Amino acid sequence: MPSLQDWLSRLEQLHPSEIELGLERVASVADALGIQKPAPTVITVAGTNGKGSCVATMEALLCKGGRSVGAYSSPHLLRFNERVRIGGEEVADKDLVLAFEAIEVARGETSLTYFEYTTLAALWLFQRAGVEFALLEVGLGGRLDAVNLVDADLAIITSVAIDHEDWLGSDREIIGREKAGVLRAGAPFVCADSNPTQSVLSAAEKLSSSSYFIGQDFSLNLGEGKKELYRFGELELAIPPINLPRPSIAAGITALALLNVLPQGGIESALAEIALPGRCQQVQWQGCNLLLDVGHNPAAAEHLAKWLADHPVDGETHALVAAMADKDLVGLFAPLRGVVDAWHPAELPGNSRAASGETLREGLAAAGVEATNANSRCPNVADGLQQLLPTIGPQDRLLVFGSFFTVAEVLQQMRDEGNGELRG
Template identity: 65%
Template sequence: MRDLQSWLSRLEQLHPSEIELGLERVSSVAGALDVQVPARRVFTVAGTNGKGSCVRTMEALLRAVDHSVGAYSSPHLLRFNERIRIDGHEVDDVQLIAAFEAVEQARGETSLTYFEFTTLAAFWLFKQADVEFALLEVGLGGRLDAVNLVDPDVAIITSVAVDHEAWLGSDREVIGREKAGILRAGKTFVCADPRPPASVIDVSGKLGCDSYFIDRHFSLVDGVYRLEAEPELVLGLPELRLPPASVAAAITALAVAGALPGADQVCTTLEQLHMPGRCQALIMRGRNLVLDVGHNPAAAEYLASWLKQHPVPGRTLALFAAMADKDLAGLLAPLRSSIDHWYPALLPDNPRAAGAEQVEAALAAAAVPAEQVSTPSMAVKSQLERAFGELGEDDRLLVFGSFFTVAEVLQLTREQQDAQPE
């Protein structure tokens, strides 16, 4: 196959299931590819929320002092290439196709899921580039995720909350144990969850990890970062556009690994750091937009806090569409007091998306007053136009609920070519 899209379409059909947790199949192919050690140093990040922000922070800080870095994250918003970056640049189609061809040759008759195949491709690209650091974001859980076939030098858990219940369970202790599967005996572990499940503490203790827990060994309060362990460190940080706990975990991981830049470089880098789809503020048609991929209750709580910390003179309106398997009422309830009017939307081309009845029932279950909801629910693009018709210059429109929702609106802003960072 000569083009990337043909490859990606084929990978979607290679395995009967979108997800099949387990490492036996992917490990055997990794051995054939010789990618079990994709870089000289490996940092693996698991977590319900905030893991992408942690990877992005470490990547930016390492690149600030010219370290060679491979970063792997998922999912993507607009292009698959976003998932794999080498030295701060997305890999191009030619590089990806070469990696896919290498994995295809190595796998033989072994069946791989889309995520397993593309994870191996990322490892192959990092090995070919001889990167010093590989920063790996777990896709789902930890213990049985394809990323976990690599032994990390530093393991990071950003948060533990309930999500993906069908695969991970609905109990934080069970979920925490799955995420703690990325820890390795005697290696460094950084935890950014202020209330870590006992299962995480238990695993780190039994493995004899060199552990660092937020609010115990490190903290980030009122713009001041402190590491109260070796090496002791105090940094005054600029206003952050990414979750503070994830940023603090990234700083801690690099500091204890002896790879953190100097204080001035840290501040300059963080001042400029942002991520598409994470509290991303844009101006479109002269109006304020905020895009956020938050899709579970914990993410909604953070988003509500962010909105209160960044008020606008006018109203905050919300357009949301989400997947049917999410806790929709739990996603909406934390934002109820922050939103003046709601525009429930649909993703009709996505078979996983929630339908109109489910969305409207979730709003009612979250105790959102009916007079604050524009019904009936319509497709994202139609609801966006409807919201813009009622959006004043002092108002803002929040778009959230799913990567798919944000991707659709972000693509529209690109097509209209007048969207600018706020």
């Protein structure tokens, strides 16, 4: 029987393009499989940034309350299985293979992309497991994303910012309209964007959605000590210090509160235990302080810059960065200019989308980074890491960021060599 890796290699070759927006093909296969409603309650999460954090928040709280839950997110860092979880655990290879086999039979002559296969596999596995809740993270946009074949009982938009311009455009109003495509008539809608676009507001009004906006209907503000206080109506919760976007956490809590499924106790401990790799993830490795972040657009860079400013080190902050060529590199680098002391651009050989060293250096220069603060050498990420580690003092910090691929390279190297540990 073909292995999971065999299937993944095949799926990468089946469709002529990595992305093909549209629901007709994937919906027809879902109909053949009978998985249009994979769980009694479906929560769909769209947004430019913070989707994974929102899903992780709801997943942790539902599991804490003893609810059966399936969570679907993307992309993965090290293992494809990270994308599909049931009961907080990654599904096994054999189960994914069974799902792909079922999809292969049901699709007939219908062509599917890698992401569409993955989405259908998640829905099929959730229905097969009989989960009560399906948490579905949109891959790209919303309206035409494969996830949107399922009618959400509650929709969340975490943020609307500029990213994937080739597919979604470079205007927040247009992007917001695409993301608002996950809303359904009469179904509750939670928005974690503090400055929602008019396109989002209009879509919610047109659909008569019961809408809840951060800063207006629910909030998360500094409380005593390092904890923050979440408020929604009469509900008040202390949020422990965790390295996830606060608006996404608040939106996830609000969604479960609206559905009356927040656990009766243990909320703070459940949140404190969330560990989402690559989101301001602090790691101690080979005697060095590392910070890993998958941020790859200007809005994510602004969040990262604030985090760095709020968590200073006594020494210097070095940045090992590799990014995709189709990203706004100037917008990615500029917010970090004041909190990064030295830049080390790196390449991702074998990744056709990755920016070259020259392109990265040009982006840094255009963002106002002095040439003396940017390393002119541009090795691959793995070699760059090994060259930098001996130069990072105990008071310094090494930031690794720019894409999921960049962080994955470092996590894989740490896994291969061991001796890494997470820090609070």
